[in-house]
Amino acid sequence: MSWLKSFGLFWWDFIVGDDWIVAAAVVAGLALTALLTHLAGVNAWWLLPVLAIGLIPISIWRLRRDR
Amino acid sequence: MVSVALFVAVFLACIVEAVEALTILLAAGTTRGWRSALIGGAAAAITLTVIVVVLGPAISAIPISYLRLFVGGLLLVFGVGWLRKAIMRASGLKALHDEDKIYVEKLAAARAASAEKRPLVGDWYAFTLSFKGVLLEGLEVVFIVLTFGTNQHDVPLAALAAGCAVLLIAGLGIAVRSPLARVPENTMKFVVGVMLTGFGIFWGAEGAGVVWPGSDGALLVLIPAVLAVSLLYVKLLAPRADLVADVAVEEYE
Numbered sequence: 183m184s185w186l187k188s189f190g191l192f193w194w195d196f197i198v199g200d201d202w203i204v205a206a207a208v209v210a211g212l213a214l215t216a217l218l219t220h221l222a223g224v225n226a227w228w229l230l231p232v233l234a235i236g237l238i239p240i241s242i243w244r245l246r247r248d249r
Numbered sequence: 250m251v252s253v254a255l256f257v258a259v260f261l262a263c264i265v266e267a268v269e270a271l272t273i274l275l276a277a278g279t280t281r282g283w284r285s286a287l288i289g290g291a292a293a294a295i296t297l298t299v300i301v302v303v304l305g306p307a308i309s310a311i312p313i314s315y316l317r318l319f320v321g322g323l324l325l326v327f328g329v330g331w332l333r334k335a336i337m338r339a340s341g342l343k344a345l346h347d348e349d350k351i352y353v354e355k356l357a358a359a360r361a362a363s364a365e366k367r368p369l370v371g372d373w374y375a376f377t378l379s380f381k382g383v384l385l386e387g388l389e390v391v392f393i394v395l396t397f398g399t400n401q402h403d404v405p406l407a408a409l410a411a412g413c414a415v416l417l418i419a420g421l422g423i424a425v426r427s428p429l430a431r432v433p434e435n436t437m438k439f440v441v442g443v444m445l446t447g448f449g450i451f452w453g454a455e456g457a458g459v460v461w462p463g464s465d466g467a468l469l470v471l472i473p474a475v476l477a478v479s480l481l482y483v484k485l486l487a488p489r490a491d492l493v494a495d496v497a498v499e500e501y502e
Contacts, residue, residue: 196388197323199330208325208449212318212457219458227459230450231471234329235478241333242486246342 201241207233252463254472255397257408258444262393262438264413266386268434269351271422276355281375285388289379297387301395301408308399314456320396321453327389328445335439335480340486346452352427393445400452443479447472 197203211233218226270290277286308316323460338345359378370376398404451461451468466475 191443193409197326199326201330201333204333205326208322208329208453212322212453214453215457215459216318225452225460227461227467230325230454231474234325234446234450234475237329238333238479238482241329242337242342242482245333245337248301 203239203244204237207237211228251401251468252403252406254444254448254468255401255403256406258441258448259393259397259407259410260414261444262441263390263411264418265434265437265441267415267418269374270383270386271418272352273355273386274379275353275422275427276359277375277378277382278357280359281372281378284373285370285372289376290383292376293380293383293387296384297391300388300391302364304391304395305404308395309404314458318405318456319398320400321449321451321456323392323449324396324445325449327392328442328447328449329436330442332442332446332475332479334444335435336486338435338480339439340481342486345456369434397448410442439479441475443472447475450475469490 215226215229218224218229221227253469272292274286277289311319334343355378359374394407397402398407400478401407447468451471463470
């Protein structure tokens with residue numbers, strides 16, 4: 183069990199890193215883009231650039247706050 | 250254009266990780282003996298090759314739209330992470346990555362560790378130190394090679410870029426036998442962060458069904474735009490660096 187836990191923690195750390203908000207926001211952004219494109223017929227190419235650019239200062243602020 | 254960008258992104262990412270792996274390998278080799286350190290490094294390289302051989306065909310089998318959605322998301326998470334750290338370092342909010350300092354710390358830790366003999370390996374500490382160092386630094390490169398390569402249907406080009414980077418750093422490492430502190434790692438990490446973020450946005454959106462204005466040409470706007478905004482963040486954050494200098498934690502990742 184401890185091996186499994188270590189294995190899971192390694193991949194969590196490797197992919198998600200030190201700020202889970204970034205990974206969660208990226209997943210939400212991709213889902214929203216897909217919904218807008220396929221269901222609403224909006225070619226939402228602008229959504230991910232805005233999200234990425236907005237995420238950086240939020241993540242920096244969170245990391246500094248946690249220290 | 251995309252092929253050149255692919256080569257540059259993989260090459261730079263691989264240089265950065267190879268420099269870090271070399272520092273760990275040198276620390277293990279010089280303090281504990283080269284045999285066990287080199288066996289550890291070679292074992293990690295073989296493990297990374299197996300991961301590429303196993304995961305490569307599996308990733309290639311995923312339909313392209315799902316692949317771009319998955320890969321775009323992954324690259325975007327990695328890219329924002331790299332870029333965030335690079336911006337913090339460039340603006341003074343985080344200590345610069347210093348290979349010389351890391352090398353000294355690794356040397357001290359390796360000297361202090363007790364010796365433990367194991368069959369075939371010899372010095373277990375030197376083996377595990379170099380194995381873990383090379384494997385962990387190489388894993389992100391393997392992901393970048395596989396994701397960039399499969400998305401552009403050009404894994405050989407991505408592998409060639411990675412191979413050139415490893416050969417270059419290995420050659421320099423053998424020549425100078427000291428950490429490559431003069432490699433502009435912090436700048437390179439900034440560039441890699443920009444490229445991973447740019448490609449992540451592009452492929453992620455395409456995978457979600459978006460049609461980019463200008464098709465592949467959108468990357469010519471997207472990557473410089475990410476760079477410009479990142480430089481702006483550095484400029485905006487730099488004046489605040491003095492305020493937090495006393496709490497800046499020296500992290501070396």
